[in-house]
Amino acid sequence: MKMQDKIAIVTGSAAGIGKEIATTYAREGAKVVIADMNKDAAEATAQELRGTGAQAMSVAMDVTSEDQVNAGVAEVVKAWGGVDVLVSNAGIQIVHPLEEFTLAEWKKMLAIHLDGAFLTTKACLPHMYASGRGGSVIFMGSVHSKEASMLKAPYVTAKHGLIGLAKVIAKEGAKHGVRANVICPGFVxxxxxxxxxxxxxxxxxxxxxxxxxxxxxxxxxxxxxTTVQDVAEVALLFASFPSNALTGQSLVVSHGWFMQ
Incomplete structure (x- = not known):
C-alpha cells in the first residue's frame, strides 16, 4: 500500500473531490481525517470509510477560522500523533462579472481558497517538521491556476495564488522533507x-x-x-512520492483543456 499508516487531513472532504481523495488514501492504507464545516456530513463519511475497515475520523473545520483550524489539527495530533499529508481542498464558487462582485464576496472567496490554504498549512507544518518523516502539502488548484475565465475574478485570483504559496512552502520545507504541490483539475x-x-x-x-x-x-x-477519480489519482501521486524531486509543481488534469 502506497500510504500505509500515513496520517492525512483532507479539508472539504465530506463529499465531492475531497471525499474521493480521502477514500483513495484510505484504500492505500492511510489514516484519513474528514475535515469539513458540516460535522455531521464529515462523520457520516468517516463512518462509511470505517465500515470498509479503514481508519477514519472526522473534525469540524471552517478553514477561514484560525481557531477551528488549530483545534482540528490538535485533535488529529492528539488522536494519532501527527500529520503526514495535508490536502487543502475546501472551496466554493461565486459567478459574476467583475463589476457585480461585492467586496464581501471577493473577501469570502479569497478567505476560503487562500486563507484556508495558509491556515491549514501553518497548523500542520510544525508537526510534519517535528516528525522526522517529512510530509506532503497538496493544494486544490484548478485550470484557473493557469488560465482565466470570465465571471470568476476572485476564484481565478485565488487559484493563481496557490501556486505561489506552494512554491514558497516547497523551498522552506525541503530541508525537513516536506513537499508542496498543486493539483489543477479541469471541470469536474x-x-x-x-x-x-x-x-x-x-x-x-x-x-x-x-x-x-x-x-x-x-x-x-x-x-x-474530468472525474473525481482522475483528481484522486494525482493526489495519491503527490502524497506518496518518495523524495523532494517532485515539489513546487502544479499538475493539470483536464482532458487537455490547458496544456503546458
Missing part, C-alpha cells in the same frame, strides 16, 4: 460545477447545454469532464 461535475451551469447560462444568455459544450468543455480534446 461536482455540486460546485452543477451550480455554475444554470448561473452561467443565465449570465451569458445561452442554454445550459451550450454552457457545458461551448464554455466548460470547449477546449478539451474529447469533450469530457
Amino acid at each position: 461535475r461536482t455540486a460546485l460545477v452543477e451550480k455554475q451551469i444554470p448561473e452561467q447560462a443565465k449570465t451569458l444568455g445561452i442554454s445550459e447545454a451550450e454552457v457545458i459544450k461551448n464554455v466548460m468543455l470547449k477546449e478539451t480534446v474529447d469533450g469530457e469532464f
Whole structure:
C-alpha cells in the first residue's frame, strides 16, 4: 500500500473531490481525517470509510477560522500523533462579472481558497517538521491556476495564488522533507460545477447545454469532464512520492483543456 499508516487531513472532504481523495488514501492504507464545516456530513463519511475497515475520523473545520483550524489539527495530533499529508481542498464558487462582485464576496472567496490554504498549512507544518518523516502539502488548484475565465475574478485570483504559496512552502520545507504541490483539475461535475451551469447560462444568455459544450468543455480534446477519480489519482501521486524531486509543481488534469 502506497500510504500505509500515513496520517492525512483532507479539508472539504465530506463529499465531492475531497471525499474521493480521502477514500483513495484510505484504500492505500492511510489514516484519513474528514475535515469539513458540516460535522455531521464529515462523520457520516468517516463512518462509511470505517465500515470498509479503514481508519477514519472526522473534525469540524471552517478553514477561514484560525481557531477551528488549530483545534482540528490538535485533535488529529492528539488522536494519532501527527500529520503526514495535508490536502487543502475546501472551496466554493461565486459567478459574476467583475463589476457585480461585492467586496464581501471577493473577501469570502479569497478567505476560503487562500486563507484556508495558509491556515491549514501553518497548523500542520510544525508537526510534519517535528516528525522526522517529512510530509506532503497538496493544494486544490484548478485550470484557473493557469488560465482565466470570465465571471470568476476572485476564484481565478485565488487559484493563481496557490501556486505561489506552494512554491514558497516547497523551498522552506525541503530541508525537513516536506513537499508542496498543486493539483489543477479541469471541470469536474461536482455540486460546485452543477451550480455554475444554470448561473452561467443565465449570465451569458445561452442554454445550459451550450454552457457545458461551448464554455466548460470547449477546449478539451474529447469533450469530457474530468472525474473525481482522475483528481484522486494525482493526489495519491503527490502524497506518496518518495523524495523532494517532485515539489513546487502544479499538475493539470483536464482532458487537455490547458496544456503546458
